[in-house]
Amino acid sequence: MFHTVLCDLLGIRYPIIQGAMQGAGGPRLVAAVSEAGGLGVLPTFGGTEKDLRDDIEKTRALTGRPFAVNITPIGRAFTESRAAICVEMGVPIVTTGRGDPGSNIVQKLKEAGTIVLPVVPSVHHALRVEAEGADAIIASGMEAGGHVGRVSTMPLVPQVVDAVKVPVVAAGGIGDARGLLAALALGACGIQLGTRFMATVEGECADWMKQRLLEIDETGTMISSLMTGKPVRAFATRILREYEQALAHTDSAEERGELRTRYLKELRNAPVEERTMAAGEIAGMIRDIRTVRELIEGIIEEAATLAEKLYRVSRAEGGGKPLNIRHRARASES
Ligand SMILES: Cc1cc2nc3c(=O)[nH]c(=O)nc-3n(C[C@H](O)[C@H](O)[C@H](O)COP(=O)(O)O)c2cc1C
Numbered sequence: 001m002f003h004t005v006l007c008d009l010l011g012i013r014y015p016i017i018q019g020a021m022q023g024a025g026g027p028r029l030v031a032a033v034s035e036a037g038g039l040g041v042l043p044t045f046g047g048t049e050k051d052l053r054d055d056i057e058k059t060r061a062l063t064g065r066p067f068a069v070n071i072t073p074i075g076r077a078f079t080e081s082r083a084a085i086c087v088e089m090g091v092p093i094v095t096t097g098r099g100d101p102g103s104n105i106v107q108k109l110k111e112a113g114t115i116v117l118p119v120v121p122s123v124h125h126a127l128r129v130e131a132e133g134a135d136a137i138i139a140s141g142m143e144a145g146g147h148v149g150r151v152s153t154m155p156l157v158p159q160v161v162d163a164v165k166v167p168v169v170a171a172g173g174i175g176d177a178r179g180l181l182a183a184l185a186l187g188a189c190g191i192q193l194g195t196r197f198m199a200t201v202e203g204e205c206a207d208w209m210k211q212r213l214l215e216i217d218e219t220g221t222m223i224s225s226l227m228t229g230k231p232v233r234a235f236a237t238r239i240l241r242e243y244e245q246a247l248a249h250t251d252s253a254e255e256r257g258e259l260r261t262r263y264l265k266e267l268r269n270a271p272v273e274e275r276t277m278a279a280g281e282i283a284g285m286i287r288d289i290r291t292v293r294e295l296i297e298g299i300i301e302e303a304a305t306l307a308e309k310l311y312r313v314s315r316a317e318g319g320g321k322p323l324n325i326r327h328r329a330r331a332s333e334s
Contacts, residue, residue: 001304002180005167006190009115009136010093011066013037014300015190016180017138018292019119019171020070020095021146022046023277024198024205027055031062032202032292041095044082045072052082056089068093068117072147073101080105087112095119095138098147098230106132119171119192121149126160126168136167138192143173145195145280148223148233154186161187175282177302181310195280201291208272209235209279210289218284226263227276235276239267 006015018025018033020043030040042059044052052069059067069091073079083105086094094109096118109116110133118129119138126137139160141153153172161168170183171192183191198205199213212220212235222236226243234240243263250256267276290298 001307002184002300004184004189006136006169009167010039010068012039014296015169016296016299017041017068017095017117017169017171017190017192018197019138019144019146019192019194020045020068020072020097021194021198021205021278022072024194024203024209026204027058027062029197029200029202029204029292030059030067032200033197033296034059034063034065034067036293036296038296039093040067042067042069043072044069045074045097049081049085052085053089056085056091066092068095070095070097071101071105072097073099073105076102080108083109086114093117100125100128100132103132106134117169120160122151122156123159123163125149126164130164130166134166136169136189137164138169138171139188140192141170141172142223142233143281144171145198145221145233145283146278147228148172148231154182157183157186157188173280173282175285177299177306179282180299180303181306193282194278195282196286196295197292198279199283199286199289200295201289203289205277208275209277212277213279213283213286214289216279216283218281220283221279221281226260226267227278229260232278233280234278237270237274237276239263239270239274240276 002015004015014037016038018040020041022043022045030042033040042055069086071082079101093115106116115135117136117138118134119140120126139157141156142148143153157170167189169190169192170188174191174193175196180191199210220236221233223231223233224240224244225231226240246259
């Protein structure tokens with residue numbers, strides 16, 4: 001069930017991509033996702049060339065299934081060298097994040113036969129990367145953990161779907177079967193999840209991060225440019241709040257630079273309870289740590305049940321019982 005064009009394009013069983021997560025997902029997580037029928041994605045946001053080569057080798061030792069490498073375009077030399085490594089090592093799929101990788105990079109990857117899926121925050125970006133030759137586009141709303149734009153997933157995805165001809169994947173604020181069905185209803189052919197994969201047995205992040213994901217509610221994240229200089233959704237903390245408040249009081253580039261240096265230093269020396277990490281609004285929904293296989297198969301199985309219910313309701317076959325798509329346990333009870 002739920003075999004879409006994305007499955008054919010990427011050679012995967014389920015239309016579920018694990019978004020690259022610097023600091024939270026290396027070869028172990030990536031291989032687990034690919035083994036479970038989704039697409040695991042290795043991050044390369046920073047890190048040396050050797051790190052990337054080693055991660056590709058390690059992932060290959062753990063799975064024979066397709067996986068991708070994500071290139072965050074943080075400068076031309078970095079982007080070109082990481083793309084060249086992907087080509088040289090025969091990585092079949094590349095995703096890109098935080099902005100346009102540039103036509104040159106997409107073209108080089110395409111000439112080598114690489115499938116390219118850029119992550120975009122707007123219709124404008126989607127049109128640009130489609131023109132550069134992207135095979136599919138991941139439209140990511142501002143609910144997402146990590147770098148974000150200004151539009152939410154619900155309005156972004158259908159507008160990107162309407163604007164481009166290539167397949168569209170929905171990302172940002174998706175963590176369960178309801179999110180998968182909603183994304184398909186919006187016209188997407190699959191979903192990309194980040195935050196939910198952090199809270200898995202194989203998620204490669206510190207224990208305090210998994211614990212924080214279990215504890216916070218839907219208001220427990222915020223957008224701040226402290227960590228990378230660009231807007232990132234992350235665990236809301238006193239330090240991030242104070243930094244953003246201080247920024248709002250000055251337009252001077254020099255003062256803003258000084259503030260960033262000061263607050264970054266404070267962040268580096270902060271005790272665990274004041275540390276932060278990229279995380280999305282979906283964290284409020286996370287109540288358990290599952291294996292990657294349990295998570296992926298659970299989403300697919302539950303989506304099949306919910307789709308059946310929706311179908312029955314649309315055909316007025318619900319016996320007059322109103323549809324109530326609630327929490328996992330409730331959904332299977334009713
Ligand atoms: C801890 C963390 C690190 C991330 N690192 C990257 C990254 O290196 N490159 C990238 O393109 N996206 C990165 N992202 C974004 C994810 O790949 C994904 O698109 C996003 O998490 C989806 O939204 P969600 O968190 O609501 O599931 C990161 C997200 C998180 C939570």
